[in-house]
Amino acid sequence: MVRLLRAQARRDRWQLASWILGIGVLAIGSAAAVVQEFGDTTQRAALLMLASGNPALLAVRGTPDGLSTGSVIFFEIFTFLAVLAALMSTFLTVRHSRGDEEQGRTELVGGTPVSRSTALGATLGLGALANLAVAIVVTAGFAATGLPLGGSVLTGLATGGTGLAFCGIAAVAAQVCRTSRAANSLAGALVGLAFVLRAFGDATGTVSEGGLRVTSAWPSWLSPVGWGQQVHAFGHESAAPLLLQLALFVVAGAVALASVRRRDLGAGLVGDRSGRATAGPALTGTLGLAWRLQFSAVIGWAAGGALLGLFAGGLADAAVKAVQEDQALAATVRGLLSGSTSSLLDTFVAAIMAFLGVLAAGAALQAVLRVRIEEAEGRAELLLSGAVSKARLLVDCLAVAVVSIIVVLLAGGVVAGLAFVGAGHPDRFGSSVVAAFVQLPAALVFVSVAALVFALLPRLTIGLGWGLLAVGFVLGQFGGVFKLPEWLRNLSPFSHTPIVPGDSVDLAPLAAMVVLSIVLAAASVLLARRRDLVA
Amino acid sequence: MKATIEASGLAKNFGRVRALDGLELSVAEGEVHGFLGPNGAGKSTTLRILLGLIKATSGGVTVFGLDPWADAVRAHRDIAYVPGDVNLWPSLTGGEAIDLLTSLRGGADPALRARLIRDFDFDPRKKGRSYSKGNRQKVALIAAFARPARLYVLDEPTSGLDPVMEAAFRGEIDRVKAQGATVLLSSHILSEVEELCDRVTIIRAGKTVETGTLTELRHLTRTSFRVTTLTDAAAMTAIAGVHDVRREADHLVFDADTDALRPVLQELAAIGVAGLTVSPPSLEELFLRHYGDERAREVAN
Ligand SMILES: Nc1ncnc2c1ncn2[C@@H]1O[C@H](COP(=O)(O)OP(=O)(O)OP(=O)(O)O)[C@@H](O)[C@H]1O
Ligand SMILES: [Mg+2]
Numbered sequence: 001m002v003r004l005l006r007a008q009a010r011r012d013r014w015q016l017a018s019w020i021l022g023i024g025v026l027a028i029g030s031a032a033a034v035v036q037e038f039g040d041t042t043q044r045a046a047l048l049m050l051a052s053g054n055p056a057l058l059a060v061r062g063t064p065d066g067l068s069t070g071s072v073i074f075f076e077i078f079t080f081l082a083v084l085a086a087l088m089s090t091f092l093t094v095r096h097s098r099g100d101e102e103q104g105r106t107e108l109v110g111g112t113p114v115s116r117s118t119a120l121g122a123t124l125g126l127g128a129l130a131n132l133a134v135a136i137v138v139t140a141g142f143a144a145t146g147l148p149l150g151g152s153v154l155t156g157l158a159t160g161g162t163g164l165a166f167c168g169i170a171a172v173a174a175q176v177c178r179t180s181r182a183a184n185s186l187a188g189a190l191v192g193l194a195f196v197l198r199a200f201g202d203a204t205g206t207v208s209e210g211g212l213r214v215t216s217a218w219p220s221w222l223s224p225v226g227w228g229q230q231v232h233a234f235g236h237e238s239a240a241p242l243l244l245q246l247a248l249f250v251v252a253g254a255v256a257l258a259s260v261r262r263r264d265l266g267a268g269l270v271g272d273r274s275g276r277a278t279a280g281p282a283l284t285g286t287l288g289l290a291w292r293l294q295f296s297a298v299i300g301w302a303a304g305g306a307l308l309g310l311f312a313g314g315l316a317d318a319a320v321k322a323v324q325e326d327q328a329l330a331a332t333v334r335g336l337l338s339g340s341t342s343s344l345l346d347t348f349v350a351a352i353m354a355f356l357g358v359l360a361a362g363a364a365l366q367a368v369l370r371v372r373i374e375e376a377e378g379r380a381e382l383l384l385s386g387a388v389s390k391a392r393l394l395v396d397c398l399a400v401a402v403v404s405i406i407v408v409l410l411a412g413g414v415v416a417g418l419a420f421v422g423a424g425h426p427d428r429f430g431s432s433v434v435a436a437f438v439q440l441p442a443a444l445v446f447v448s449v450a451a452l453v454f455a456l457l458p459r460l461t462i463g464l465g466w467g468l469l470a471v472g473f474v475l476g477q478f479g480g481v482f483k484l485p486e487w488l489r490n491l492s493p494f495s496h497t498p499i500v501p502g503d504s505v506d507l508a509p510l511a512a513m514v515v516l517s518i519v520l521a522a523a524s525v526l527l528a529r530r531r532d533l534v535a
Numbered sequence: 536m537k538a539t540i541e542a543s544g545l546a547k548n549f550g551r552v553r554a555l556d557g558l559e560l561s562v563a564e565g566e567v568h569g570f571l572g573p574n575g576a577g578k579s580t581t582l583r584i585l586l587g588l589i590k591a592t593s594g595g596v597t598v599f600g601l602d603p604w605a606d607a608v609r610a611h612r613d614i615a616y617v618p619g620d621v622n623l624w625p626s627l628t629g630g631e632a633i634d635l636l637t638s639l640r641g642g643a644d645p646a647l648r649a650r651l652i653r654d655f656d657f658d659p660r661k662k663g664r665s666y667s668k669g670n671r672q673k674v675a676l677i678a679a680f681a682r683p684a685r686l687y688v689l690d691e692p693t694s695g696l697d698p699v700m701e702a703a704f705r706g707e708i709d710r711v712k713a714q715g716a717t718v719l720l721s722s723h724i725l726s727e728v729e730e731l732c733d734r735v736t737i738i739r740a741g742k743t744v745e746t747g748t749l750t751e752l753r754h755l756t757r758t759s760f761r762v763t764t765l766t767d768a769a770a771m772t773a774i775a776g777v778h779d780v781r782r783e784a785d786h787l788v789f790d791a792d793t794d795a796l797r798p799v800l801q802e803l804a805a806i807g808v809a810g811l812t813v814s815p816p817s818l819e820e821l822f823l824r825h826y827g828d829e830r831a832r833e834v835a836n
């Protein structure tokens with residue numbers, strides 16, 4: 001077993017080293033950044049109060065727990081460290097269990113006089129060692145920044161503990177699924193679920209100590225990432241949640257080991273089902289193909305949109321109450337949306353809908369970038385050898401992109417409206433849907449710009465497409481908070497989306513963005529016809 | 536006979552790389568045309584221009600009398616294409632990919648599709664990501680042959696296929712040829728071209744170096760003789776057009792130019808032989824003669 005462990009570690013040394021090092025660099029880098037940027041107590045207080053009034057921020061980051069430098073760093077960075085450790089553990093475990101089995105390495109080992117569960121035992125051992133290394137690196141990174149040792153150790157253990165828990169989860173996923181791809185997807189989805197549960201619990205938590213502390217609601221306690229968070233390093237510290245993580249590792253690991261002893265090599269609980277022998281009626285032509293390729297992604301984006309809608313409609317009242325208690329905080333929240341004179345409730349809805357707009361743009365971008373992926377991976381060559389023009393391929397992807405925007409906005413808007421109805425504001429249903437749909441023009445701009453890049457600089461399409469969205473997101477959504485100059489913020493299409501619902505809504509920028517998008521899209525279709533296929 | 540494909544003075548630059556440099560290609564209607572050349576000669580580039588996927592830098596090209604760049608969609612209704620490197624959609628099954636691709640040309644003939652799947656021993660239910668290279672190739676081949684076309688453009692179509700499948704492939708070529716279709720087939724596999732093709736074009740470094748029927752091209756090549764005799768080599772060496780004379784145990788081995796065949800046969804009759812093997816020149820030799828000197832120079836440098 002030790003020999004197998006050593007062999008697995010050897011095969012992985014570079015990969016694991018870069019994961020662990022990456023986590024360490026992130027820990028030390030972000031700790032140093034917080035120390036520098038939020039050096040004095042008032043800055044930290046402003047940050048925490050802003051966060052506790054904004055469920056979206058809580059959902060992304062976690063819950064604040066007091067003013068000390070350490071706890072602010074823990075609040076800012078822990079969830080990311082934990083998710084990275086979880087992903088590292090997932091991939092590591094699946095690679096050495098189902099991955100090896102798929103490639104026949106397990107068969108090789110199985111031929112030697114070791115029991116069938118030995119290899120999995122070695123993998124779990126390797127996972128434990130890797131997460132111990134993560135814990136040490138994170139502890140060292142925090143302590144090196146000058147933070148108290150106790151809290152640093154707790155942060156390290158919570159990070160490694162989250163990874164450890166996911167070693168167990170991934171080991172079970174690798175037993176359930178027949179391919180490593182499916183096992184990685186399943187375990188990866190569970191990492192996502194852990195993040196979302198925690199996000200939901202944290203966003204719906206109760207604010208106390210004048211906005212400096214948020215106590216998570218129960219959903220956070222269903223998530224291994226949430227458990228890590230509950231150690232409250234540098235604040236109300238507690239090591240007990242670490243036991244939950246350890247227990248999950250032990251139980252899940254034992255289940256996986258038991259299953260490996262019982263089943264045949266190569267078998268799983270759910271197989272990679274064989275599919276259709278002929279195409280269904282929907283899969284004819286390139287439009288059917290574009291939609292088929294985007295369908296499951298749109299469902300994912302729409303689910304995210306629906307979740308945001310739920311936040312918007314379900315939390316609005318609570319958020320408004322929390323904010324109203326604090327004038328300074330109210331001012332900051334308004335700063336998120338410059339120039340707004342609308343009521344706080346409207347402001348809150350508009351702020352969340354702005355995030356929905358980013359989701360919609362992301363979904364649409366994925367649809368339009370597909371045209372480049374098809375070209376780069378050589379499948380466009382097959383399609384274009386049929387009676388299909390280059391313009392047609394792009395137009396189909398643009399059409400699917402527009403549909404994706406509408407689906408995501410509809411999901412977010414309708415769910416927000418229904419949540420408002422449920423919370424006793426039936427009058428807000430219509431305005432929620434409208435607030436969602438004003439996000440459409442900005443998303444269209446990203447789509448058409450990506451199409452233009454595809455037509456002119458095909459090799460840069462993917463990088464530039466996502467890069468521009470990221471820049472637009474930061475400038476548009478955080479430009480106000482960071483007090484960036486007006487002209488810089490105005491570069492982002494998101495900055496031109498009016499605040500809806502609101503008193504005076506200016507529709508001119510929306511119309512301008514729609515026209516601009518149509519012009520750019522038309523130009524890119526014409527240009528795409530004129531260029532060579534580029535691998 | 537009308538020309539289905541006509542290209543003259545075809546040139547293509549990729550940045551500073553000159554992939555094609557005045558290429559000539561003429562494919563008559565109803566013929567199976569072999570398109571040969573070493574790696575990087577420009578075969579795939581030429582086929583992509585013929586399909587209007589990329590635009591020629593200069594030179595004239597027509598397919599069915601149409602400009603393939605401007606009239607791509609019209610021309611493609613009658614063209615079946617198998618690319619050199621077949622990539623499939625990971626989430627689509629092989630059967631779905633076949634139906635999708637044929638749907639772009641008007642849909643597969645169901646009976647033909649079923650027979651091809653059987654002949655190529657193909658499992659259409661697996662996902663694209665789980666197919667081997669040979670199986671991906673089969674998807675493109677089945678999609679190409681499952682609906683009749685006037686022109687089949689095939690870029691190294693048998694790479695990755697095992698010998699049984701190659702035989703199935705040759706059967707399909709015979710079938711579409713009998714139906715009057717034109718086939719342009721690029722290849723490295725010379726025996727395949729020798730067996731299937733009526734005419735051959737050989738290119739090197741983006742230029743056409745040879746074109747004609749195999750018989751015409753064989754004029755350029757030598758016939759190999761392996762003679763069982765004890766007579767010494769001197770008599771043969773004396774004949775003009777006889778090369779590489781050597782003795783291997785009781786065999787006399789040499790190559791003869793086509794012009795030297797008559798004197799060689801007379802000489803053999805005179806000296807008396809106990810056994811004789813004569814092999815026709817293979818395209819392998821054609822290749823070696825056209826590119827061998829090039830290689831030799833490269834090695835010398
Ligand atoms: N998109 C491209 N950009 C730059 N150079 C290219 C491109 N496509 C082809 N080339 C170059 O053009 C030349 C001809 O390539 P081509 O693929 O047509 O050769 P080929 O005869 O098909 O070779 P092979 O037998 O290896 O398939 C090569 O030197 C290749 O590197
Ligand atoms: Mg090629």
